[in-house]
Amino acid sequence: xxxxxxxxxxxxxxxxxxxxxxxxxxxxxxxxxxxxxxxxxxxxxxxxxxxxxxxxxxxxxxxxxxxxxxxxxxxxxxxxxxxxxxxxxxxxxxxxxxxxxxxxxxxxxxxxxxxxxxxxxxxxxxxxxxxxxxxxxxxxxxxxxxxxxxxxxxxxxxxxxxxxxxxxxxxxxxxxxxxxxxxxxxxxxxxxxxxxxxxxxxxxxxxxxxxxxxxxxxxxxxxxxxxxxxxxxxxxxxxxxxxxxxxxxxxx
Amino acid sequence: xxxxxxxxxxxxxxxxxxxxxxxxxxxxxxxxxxxxxxxxxxxxxxxxxxxxxxxxxxxxxxxxxxxxxxxxxxxxxxxxxxxxxxxxxxxxxxxxxxxxxxxxxxxxxxxxxxxxxxxxxxxxxxxxxxxxxxxxxxxxxxxxxxxxxxxxxxxxxxxxxxxxxxxxxxxxxxxxxxxxxxxxxxxxxxxxxxxxxxxxxxxxxxxxxxxxxxxxxxxxxxxxxxxxxxxxxxxxxxxxxxxxxxxx
Numbered sequence: 185x186x187x188x189x190x191x192x193x194x195x196x197x198x199x200x201x202x203x204x205x206x207x208x209x210x211x212x213x214x215x216x217x218x219x220x221x222x223x224x225x226x227x228x229x230x231x232x233x234x235x236x237x238x239x240x241x242x243x244x245x246x247x248x249x250x251x252x253x254x255x256x257x258x259x260x261x262x263x264x265x266x267x268x269x270x271x272x273x274x275x276x277x278x279x280x281x282x283x284x285x286x287x288x289x290x291x292x293x294x295x296x297x298x299x300x301x302x303x304x305x306x307x308x309x310x311x312x313x314x315x316x317x318x319x320x321x322x323x324x325x326x327x328x329x330x331x332x333x334x335x336x337x338x339x340x341x342x343x344x345x346x347x348x349x350x351x352x353x354x355x356x357x358x359x360x361x362x363x364x365x366x367x368x369x370x371x372x373x374x375x376x377x378x379x380x381x382x383x384x385x386x387x388x389x390x391x392x393x394x395x396x397x398x399x400x401x402x403x404x405x406x407x408x409x410x411x412x413x414x415x416x417x418x419x420x421x422x423x424x425x426x427x428x429x430x431x432x433x434x435x436x
Numbered sequence: 437x438x439x440x441x442x443x444x445x446x447x448x449x450x451x452x453x454x455x456x457x458x459x460x461x462x463x464x465x466x467x468x469x470x471x472x473x474x475x476x477x478x479x480x481x482x483x484x485x486x487x488x489x490x491x492x493x494x495x496x497x498x499x500x501x502x503x504x505x506x507x508x509x510x511x512x513x514x515x516x517x518x519x520x521x522x523x524x525x526x527x528x529x530x531x532x533x534x535x536x537x538x539x540x541x542x543x544x545x546x547x548x549x550x551x552x553x554x555x556x557x558x559x560x561x562x563x564x565x566x567x568x569x570x571x572x573x574x575x576x577x578x579x580x581x582x583x584x585x586x587x588x589x590x591x592x593x594x595x596x597x598x599x600x601x602x603x604x605x606x607x608x609x610x611x612x613x614x615x616x617x618x619x620x621x622x623x624x625x626x627x628x629x630x631x632x633x634x635x636x637x638x639x640x641x642x643x644x645x646x647x648x649x650x651x652x653x654x655x656x657x658x659x660x661x662x663x664x665x666x667x668x669x670x671x672x673x674x675x676x677x678x679x680x681x682x683x684x
Contacts, residue, residue, distance in 0.1 A: 277441035282445055282448065293665070417538045
């Protein structure tokens, strides 16, 4: 088994190496227009220069600000509305399919409307991020609180738990992991949609920077920013998973 | 009379529409906001509008082409990755990692490579929808119970027979789940690319209506696209439910 795993790693490393070699070779001999695929060393230099100079800060700052605000809006509305809906079986059956149905409409369609309402700046990005993130949060909150084992509720009630005790000691811990999963999905979706909407129309942000370098025909810089945005995406992904694993262990 | 949840849901939707209508008529700036009654009127007008209808047709064409390409490429790739232990061990992690890359970052690259016509939208829709299909097919092939494989072998089935009669039918429900997820990605990819840059597609008209402050037409176009999305999603969901029924 160990030998096989080593084989996998070798193939993976080999694959990436071949990819980089082809890129290097294509770039050196200009087999593809350098606008489309700039030489590898140029991209790498730009990437290092970008990391060293810290010139990414203004754009990263804008994108993260949009993300945090959008996520907070989606999380508070999603959890609150989800909790209220989950209080009665009837309202679950009324609202759950409604939210699920709306969720299946690609929310990016609303972006032109949001630009009209909130302008080209951070407002429209926050609105689109919040809209997209709202649905997984609200659906998982409904599912989480609905899923709480009735036996726990009956047991707590028969032991004379107050409404508040019921919420904190029974409902919350039982629903928490599912709500948390919804928050994680919402966070990632918000990031992706903010990045996407910055690409479409914006004044600043990581997506905006990539597009502006593409339009000014500066492909090496564009690739550097693409690498950087992917790096940020992986860091956010990893961070969120880490927090989820940590918090899940906490109250349970 | 007892109120069913379905009726209540319709009631909620009607209530929201009435609130929107009143809000837009009383407080809304007609440059930015349109009441739903106006949107319905311009939706009817849209059907008579040749160029906009052609743009919608183009979008539908892009969506379907990208989706079919994703199936044609994704299914064989998923089968190879799922059935070949070595291929899976070495290349599946690469596929999963590529899927985790936020694709919005490479949208400008797609436009540079494929131009501003339908080709770039198809390419972007394809890269969004191929990964869910590959991953679903790999999962489906993996999911086959070892007992069934042993059983087939002990009854003397050839490799090809095992594949056709055991592995393939077992993969189908998973494939359709993947297709549903892929359709969501397809819609996101194509619409994102359309909104980013478009010559005569829906992206061109959303921009035109936004910049010329014709919110009723913009709302109508968005509603038409949402309807296309809902129909495509619903088709995938129906197909998924139908194809996975035999296993239940």
